[in-house]
Every structure is written in C-alpha cells, then in structure tokens.
Amino acid sequence: MLDITPSLFMLQLVTGIALGAVYALLAIGLSLIFGMLTVVNFAHGAFFMVGAFLGVYFLGLTGNFWLSLVIAPLVVGVIGLLAERYLVRPLYGRGIDYPLLLTFGLSYVLIDVVRALFGIEGLPSSTPASLRGAVDLGFGHFPLYRLFLIGATAVLVLALWLFLEKTRYGLIIRAGSRDSEIVRVLGVDISKVWWLVFGLGTTIAGLSGVLAAPTRAVNPEMGISVLAESFVVTVVGGMGSLPGAVVAGLLVGIVFSMTALLAPAYAEMSIFVLMALVLLVRPQGFFGKAGALG
Amino acid sequence: MNLHSLVNGMARHRVGSALLFLLIFPLLMPYEALAINILIFGLFAVGFNLVFGYTGMLSFGHASFLGVGSYLTGIAMVHFGVHWIPAIFVGVVASLFAGLLVGYLAIRTRGIYFSMVTLALGQVIYYLFYKADRWTGGENGLRGIKAEVMEVFGFRIDFLDPLTKYYIIWMFVAFALWLVSRILASPFGSVIESIRENEKRTVACGYDVARAKLLIFVISAGVCGLAGALRALHLSVVTVDSLHYLQSGQVVMMSLLGGMGSFFGPFVGAGVFLYLEDIATNVTKYWMGVVGLLFMALILFFPRGIWGSLMHELKQRGMLKGDRE
Numbered sequence: 179m180l181d182i183t184p185s186l187f188m189l190q191l192v193t194g195i196a197l198g199a200v201y202a203l204l205a206i207g208l209s210l211i212f213g214m215l216t217v218v219n220f221a222h223g224a225f226f227m228v229g230a231f232l233g234v235y236f237l238g239l240t241g242n243f244w245l246s247l248v249i250a251p252l253v254v255g256v257i258g259l260l261a262e263r264y265l266v267r268p269l270y271g272r273g274i275d276y277p278l279l280l281t282f283g284l285s286y287v288l289i290d291v292v293r294a295l296f297g298i299e300g301l302p303s304s305t306p307a308s309l310r311g312a313v314d315l316g317f318g319h320f321p322l323y324r325l326f327l328i329g330a331t332a333v334l335v336l337a338l339w340l341f342l343e344k345t346r347y348g349l350i351i352r353a354g355s356r357d358s359e360i361v362r363v364l365g366v367d368i369s370k371v372w373w374l375v376f377g378l379g380t381t382i383a384g385l386s387g388v389l390a391a392p393t394r395a396v397n398p399e400m401g402i403s404v405l406a407e408s409f410v411v412t413v414v415g416g417m418g419s420l421p422g423a424v425v426a427g428l429l430v431g432i433v434f435s436m437t438a439l440l441a442p443a444y445a446e447m448s449i450f451v452l453m454a455l456v457l458l459v460r461p462q463g464f465f466g467k468a469g470a471l472g
Numbered sequence: 473m474n475l476h477s478l479v480n481g482m483a484r485h486r487v488g489s490a491l492l493f494l495l496i497f498p499l500l501m502p503y504e505a506l507a508i509n510i511l512i513f514g515l516f517a518v519g520f521n522l523v524f525g526y527t528g529m530l531s532f533g534h535a536s537f538l539g540v541g542s543y544l545t546g547i548a549m550v551h552f553g554v555h556w557i558p559a560i561f562v563g564v565v566a567s568l569f570a571g572l573l574v575g576y577l578a579i580r581t582r583g584i585y586f587s588m589v590t591l592a593l594g595q596v597i598y599y600l601f602y603k604a605d606r607w608t609g610g611e612n613g614l615r616g617i618k619a620e621v622m623e624v625f626g627f628r629i630d631f632l633d634p635l636t637k638y639y640i641i642w643m644f645v646a647f648a649l650w651l652v653s654r655i656l657a658s659p660f661g662s663v664i665e666s667i668r669e670n671e672k673r674t675v676a677c678g679y680d681v682a683r684a685k686l687l688i689f690v691i692s693a694g695v696c697g698l699a700g701a702l703r704a705l706h707l708s709v710v711t712v713d714s715l716h717y718l719q720s721g722q723v724v725m726m727s728l729l730g731g732m733g734s735f736f737g738p739f740v741g742a743g744v745f746l747y748l749e750d751i752a753t754n755v756t757k758y759w760m761g762v763v764g765l766l767f768m769a770l771i772l773f774f775p776r777g778i779w780g781s782l783m784h785e786l787k788q789r790g791m792l793k794g795d796r797e
Contacts, residue, residue, distance in 0.1 A: 218587065282721055283767035284764065293758070413589060417584075
C-alpha cells in the first residue's frame with residue numbers, strides 16, 4: 179500500500195470534486211426533464227457522448243475552445259428538441275414506461291450514427307491550450323482544466339438557479355412541474371414548455387460532454403456507463419431536485435476518487451454501493467419527497 | 473374441427489402446443505445454433521416478462537440473473553469439476569439469491585425509479601464479476617466449460633452434437649415454461665396481475681403486495697438464471713457482456729417486440745429479434761442503429777408487439793375467448 183500523504187489526499191479530493199461537477203451537471207439535466215415531463219431520458223448518456231464528439235470536432239474545426247463550448251451543446255439541444263417533438267411527444271399519456279423505452283432506442287441510434295460519422299475508434303481529445311498547466315493550491319499542483327471544470331459548473335448551476343427562481347419562465351417551469359394541469363388552465367402552452375425543457379436538459383447533457391471530453395476517452399460507447407452513473411446520482415440526490423443533483427453529484431465524485439485512491443479495484447463499484455446504502459436508509463434520496471416514488 | 477375451435481384448443485394447451493412447435497423448430501432454422509439461441513433467449517424473455525408484463529415493473533437489471541446463472545454454472549464446472557446437471561442447479565440457486573438481493577432493495581421503489589435502481593444494481597453485479605477475474609476470467613470471459621458425455625438408457629448425450637444439445641435444452645425449457653404457465657394460472661398469478669392493474673386496491677384487498685412483488689421477482693430471476701445456465705453450456709464460454717445493462721435492455725426489446733401482454737409474446741419476440749440479427753449482421757455493421765430505429769417504431773406504432781397484435785386481432789374477431797393467449 180502506498181503512503182497517503184495529506185497533500186495527496188487533498189489533491190484526490192479536488193479531483194473528486196471535478197469529477198462530481200460533471201456528475202452534477204448530468205444529473206441536473208436528467209432531473210430537469212424528469213421533474214417537468216416525468217420522462218426518464220435513457221438517451222442522456224448518448225447526448226453526453228454526442229456533446230463530447232461535437233465539442234472535439236468543433237474545437238478541431240475552429241481552434242477555439244470557447245466557441246465549441248457554445249456551439250456543440252446547442253447542436254445537441256436541437257437534436258433534443260427534434261427528439262421531443264417527433265418521438266417523445268406522441269407518447270404522452272400512454273404510460274410512463276414508453277418514453278423511457280423510446281429514449282433507450284434513441285440512444286442506440288445516436289451511438290451508431292456517431293460510429294458512422296466519426297468511426298468506431300473515437301477521437302483524440304486534448305486539453306484546450308488556454309487551460310493547460312497546473313495551479314499551486316498550497317498542498318500541491320493541480321491541473322488548471324479541472325479547476326476550470328469546477329468553476330464552470332458552479333457558474334452554470336448559479337445561472338440555472340437564478341433562471342428557475344427569479345425569472346418568469348422559471349416560475350412557469352416550477353409551477354408546471356408541480357401541477358401542469360393548472361398551468362395549462364392559466365393559459366400557458368404547456369406542451370411548448372415541455373418541449374423547451376427537454377431541449378434545455380439535453381443541451382446541459384451535451385455541455386457536460388464537451389466539458390468532460392478533455393478528461394476522458396472520447397468514443398461512441400462513453401455514454402453507456404455515464405448513464406448508469408447519472409442514475410446513481412439522481413437516486414442518491416432525489417429525483418427532480420436541483421440541490422439534490424448538485425450535492426449527490428459532488429458526493430458521488432468524491433466517493434469515486436477516494437475509493438480509487440484507497441482501493442482502486444473497487445472504484446467503479448463504490449458509487450453503486452453508496453446508492454444501495456441510500457436506498458436502504460432513505461429510498462427517496464437526500465432531497466426527494468417521500469411520496470415522489472410513485 | 474374448424475379454425476375457431478382449433479385456435480381455442482391451442483390456447484387452452486398453450487404450453488403443450490408451443491412445445492410441439494419447438495420440437496420441429498430446429499428444422500425451420502438455417503442452423504441449429506440459432507435455434508438453440510432462440511430457445512434460451514425465449515426462456516429468458518418469458519422469465520423477464522413475469523416481472524415486466526405480468527407485474528408491471530420494468531426491470532433494467534435482468535441481465536444480472538442471466539449472467540449469474542451462466543457464471544455460477546461455469547464456475548462450478550470449470551473450477552470445481554461439477555457435473556453439468558448439478559452445475560445447472562448451482563447456477564439457478566445463485567440467480568435466485570441474486571434476485572432476492574436485488575429485489576429486496578429494488579421493490580422499495582416504484583415506477584421509473586424501479587427501472588433506474590435495477591439498472592444500477594445490475595451494474596454492481598457487472599463490476600463484481602468483472603473484477604473477480606480469478607474466478608470469472610474478467611475481461612476475457614470464463615472459458616473451457618465442457619459438458620461431459622453421458623449415457624442415459626442407451627442414448628448418448630453429447631453436447632458437441634448440435635441437435636442433441638437442442639433437445640436436451642428443450643427439456644429444461646419445457647419444464648420451465650410449464651412451471652411459469654402453472655404459476656400464472658394460480659391465485660398468486662392473479663395477485664401479481666392485480667398489482668399491475670391497481671396496486672393500491674390490491675393492498676386494500678388485504679394482499680401483502682411487497683411480499684408478492686419480491687416473490688415474483690425471485691421466481692423471475694430463477695427462470696432467467698436457468699436460461700443463463702443453459703447458455704453457458706451452449707456457448708461453453710461466459711462473457712462479462714452478459715451481465716451488462718445493455719443485455720437487460722435487449723430482453724426488454726425482445727419482450728416488447730413480441731408483445732409483453734401475452735405469455736408467448738416475449739418468446740416470439742426473442743425469436744424474431746435473433747433471427748433478424750442473424751440476417752442483418754451479415755448485411756450491415758450498423759445493426760445497433762437498425763435495432764434502435766425498429767424499436768422506436770415499435771414503441772410509437774405497434775406497442776402490442778407481433779404476438780400481442782395477433783392475439784388482439786383473434787379476440788376482436790371473436791375467435792379467441794377470454795384472456796387465453
């Protein structure tokens with residue numbers, strides 16, 4: 179067993195937070211769609227993967243990371259909007275399993291389309307030039323990009339929170355996830371709101387893909403395990419809860435990287451064990467409401 | 473005898489008619505290995521459908537039970553030199569236990585949550601077997617599963633002969649299908665269907681819903697475990713993919729393709745799925761995308777599935793009585 183110094187411990191903790199930031203973003207996208215449409219998007223991991231590919235592709239095309247950070251998620255969002263309009267919408271009112279199953283099928287299609295366009299090997303990804311290097315955190319040097327990941331997530335979460343809590347549109351979304359019937363009666367075109375929320379959720383999935391791309395292998399299968407991991411985060415945090423997604427995302431990231439430090443063989447398993455424990459003690463998750471499981 | 477009474481007669485003896493058909497089935501397939509695959513995945517889908525179609529719980533973790541059945545049968549044979557017949561029992565018992573463990577945690581949740589939790593718990597088992605490479609062979613899979621040649625009443629049972637293998641596996645599948653049909657026809661079968669239709673009312677009628685759910689989950693796991701055990705014997709290798717949630721997703725697709733609301737729908741779905749896969753993988757390397765498209769079309773336009781639509785049509789025309797399928 180290697181010696182674990184306090185500074186190594188701290189560095190691994192920050193690594194965990196950076197990983198958790200991506201998990202939090204993924205879970206926010208998933209939760210947003212679920213809270214509003216009661217649809218579990220099984221293509222969430224695939225949208226994440228498409229985001230990563232487009233991010234790398236646009237970065238290579240334009241040479242500008244910031245531009246690809248904007249364009250790629252928007253393209254993913256447009257795919258999401260099309261998917262909701264033509265695939266998910268016909269299924270409303272037909273049982274809760276159908277949209278779930280449909281998005282599962284969609285994930286297969288997205289994976290094979292990406293394989294056809296970019297090849298089965300995946301794309302080489304690298305950290306954008308402006309974000310290379312390391313920063314001295316006092317207990318050791320830490321890659322700048324991962325700090326950027328944490329910062330970017332914090333800004334996004336704050337912006338989303340302000341949007342949901344302080345704007346008129348946010349008000350409609352919050353009201354709609356409580357009782358869409360009443361909102362419809364009040365004269366809001368709720369199906370348009372659902373459409374846009376689905377688009378927003380997939381945009382966030384794409385964005386987390388673009389952000390995560392420099393830190394992991396970009397291949398067509400990268401979203402498959404990500405889907406299972408983001409389910410863990412949503413179950414731990416409580417489905418449909420924004421603070422739950424953030425807290426659970428960070429916790430899952432930290433648990434993963436700490437287990438990777440102490441017992442590397444069990445790293446992948448650790449987060450699922452965490453979920454099992456949460457299910458035993460608090461089946462609705464940290465921030466979930468007790469009745470929300472039905 | 474007219475068509476009318478023939479249909480109803482077959483429906484009354486659904487397991488018998490199906491098994492008769494499955495006796496001549498290998499002659500209709502391009503090669504025996506495909507017929508065996510269909511037999512095994514048909515059983516897997518029927519077992520899965522106990523939870524999905526009959527109890528109304530969409531599990532995304534049933535690959536666990538297929539895989540655990542396969543692995544434990546294989547481990548018993550490869551590492552402990554157990555004969556293949558008791559090894560099948562080892563596999564089934566192991567998957568019953570896995571079903572108890574996963575079921576205990578998962579039935580605390582309902583609806584969509586249940587799907588997510590079963591998926592995630594299935595991944596725990598996936599990683600567990602992936603990492604235990606001393607026993608499972610890890611990434612390379614568990615290799616070298618060889619069934620001994622047996623002499624029974626002068627018959628030579630040799631798994632190297634594909635047709636013999638088919639009929640041996642057919643016997644196990646026959647027993648399991650009969651058992652499942654029997655369970656569904658029992659009062660307990662009505663209880664699980666009433667859970668699907670209205671859980672609150674079932675509770676109000678005084679049934680212990682949590683126990684019934686756990687019981688059917690465990691039974692379903694056992695049936696899928698048997699399919700897994702047979703698959704280990706058929707392929708003589710177990711790969712870790714068989715535990716992945718994509719495998720769970722595949723059985724969901726198969727069940728829906730055939731029709732989850734009927735007894736044989738999932739079996740028919742498994743057959744059509746594997747047959748199409750066999751053809752399509754020779755033509756295109758994008759089989760996964762084709763499956764995805766077909767599946768989406770199915771969800772949007774034919775939610776009853778192939779067999780389910782046929783049964784519905786027969787009922788509409790008054791040729792099939794009651795809920796016989």
